[in-house]
Amino acid sequence: xxxxxxxxxxxxxxxxxxxxxxxxxxxxxxxxxxxxxxxxxxxxxxxxxxxxxxxxxxxxxxxxxxxxxxxxxxxxxxxxxxxxxxxxxxxxxxxxxxxxxxxxxxxxxxxxxxxxxxxxxxxxxxxxxxxxxxxxxxxxxxxxxxxxxxxxxxxxxxxxxxxxxxxxxxxxxxxxxxxxxxxxxxxxxxxxxxxxxxxxxxxxxxxxxxxxxxxxxxxxxxxxxxxxxxxxxxxxxxxxxxxxxxxxxxxxxxxxxxxxxxxxxxxxxxxxxxxxxxxxxxxxxxxxxxxxxxxxxxxxxxxxxxxxxxxxxxxxxxxxxxxxxxxxxxxxxxxxxxxxxxxxxxx
Ligand code: CUA
Numbered sequence: 001x002x003x004x005x006x007x008x009x010x011x012x013x014x015x016x017x018x019x020x021x022x023x024x025x026x027x028x029x030x031x032x033x034x035x036x037x038x039x040x041x042x043x044x045x046x047x048x049x050x051x052x053x054x055x056x057x058x059x060x061x062x063x064x065x066x067x068x069x070x071x072x073x074x075x076x077x078x079x080x081x082x083x084x085x086x087x088x089x090x091x092x093x094x095x096x097x098x099x100x101x102x103x104x105x106x107x108x109x110x111x112x113x114x115x116x117x118x119x120x121x122x123x124x125x126x127x128x129x130x131x132x133x134x135x136x137x138x139x140x141x142x143x144x145x146x147x148x149x150x151x152x153x154x155x156x157x158x159x160x161x162x163x164x165x166x167x168x169x170x171x172x173x174x175x176x177x178x179x180x181x182x183x184x185x186x187x188x189x190x191x192x193x194x195x196x197x198x199x200x201x202x203x204x205x206x207x208x209x210x211x212x213x214x215x216x217x218x219x220x221x222x223x224x225x226x227x228x229x230x231x232x233x234x235x236x237x238x239x240x241x242x243x244x245x246x247x248x249x250x251x252x253x254x255x256x257x258x259x260x261x262x263x264x265x266x267x268x269x270x271x272x273x274x275x276x277x278x279x280x281x282x283x284x285x286x287x288x289x290x291x292x293x294x295x296x297x298x299x300x301x302x303x304x305x306x307x308x309x310x311x312x313x314x315x316x317x318x319x320x321x322x323x324x325x326x327x328x329x330x331x332x333x334x335x336x337x338x339x340x341x342x343x344x345x346x347x
Contacts (some may be wrong), residue, residue: 011072020068024061031056041184041209041230042201044123048186051119058112123187124200127166133159135171137178137191139320140220140286141269142211146240154243156266159211160229162236166202179215182228188214203230219320220286223273255333257340268328271337274321279344287321288314294345302345303338 032053040046077088134145134153146154161167171180173191181188185201213224231239243266255265261280264270272282276289293314294302304311306329309321322328329337 024064027060038184045186130166135169137173140224142226160239162233168200171197178217181212181214184209257336
């Protein structure tokens with residue numbers, strides 16, 4: 001067989017199509033069977049997952065088709081001994097083929113874009129009687145504000161949502177860019193200083209879903225986690241009522257120091273989310289170990305470090321502590337916390 005004739009042999013198109021169809025079927029099946037995402041926590045999640053499935057249906061066969069031709073060509077037209085200095089045959093193009101491979105991808109792309117656009121509009125549609133929640137991302141915690149008809153909005157570090165109720169999150173940041181992401185809802189948006197961003201979801205089943213910061217925002221980025229608690233409307237109503245009640249106090253009237261330290265008070269971030277303290281059982285390392293750095297300090301010095309954290313920094317640690325404890329902790333809570341820290345740091 002001469003060089004020319006061997007190189008111009010016909011490609012076994014039928015066999016390749018058969019291989020392509022079989023591999024495509026396997027690829028599509030695998031793509032649809034793999035659990036790519038967490039459970040569908042919102043109605044929007046179902047729409048998003050359907051779009052994903054359609055993309056698998058369309059893109060896997062194209063990928064397989066291209067790879068089949070590439071691999072076949074690599075094998076079939078490989079260089080053989082004695083061909084080192086030979087040029088391939090001159091190719092003058094094939095107008096028909098070129099029209100096809102330009103038009104087909106263009107049609108597929110336009111179709112997929114139109115379909116995604118329609119589905120996106122559906123996801124972003126405003127719903128009647130939607131609840132608005134202001135979400136603030138701040139180094140390194142989330143706070144949520146629930147507007148109350150004719151009253152002060154309720155602020156909390158916990159996120160509660162009534163099942164089935166459309167919600168619109170208005171997302172903000174006072175410091176750097178964060179990203180408010182609830183994977184189970186399939187929605188995320190950046191929290192950008194200076195502007196409001198937003199998205200809508202309708203939680204469709206009760207449960208507790210992770211909330212994640214999806215934008216690298218500093219040392220405590222990985223700690224910026226929370227839960228979206230989707231509960232029944234009656235549970236939601238009683239949670240809101242609880243938040244309206246005066247600040248929680250332990251039996252005897254005084255706030256519980258250890259609880260304040262490990263959980264915060266609903267507005268102020270918990271000390272324990274960044275600091276290690278043996279007595280409270282916390283082990284975070286964003287800030288210094290308080291059992292060590294506060295040892296021997298008097299009450300006034302400890303108070304100063306809580307309300308003016310930037311004044312004196314522990315070497316090796318950055319100025320990351322919230323600067324608003326003066327306002328987010330009550331006078332009584334601050335007293336209790338200072339007394340507690342003084343006691344356990346001395347021991
Ligand atoms: Cu906030 Cu990452």
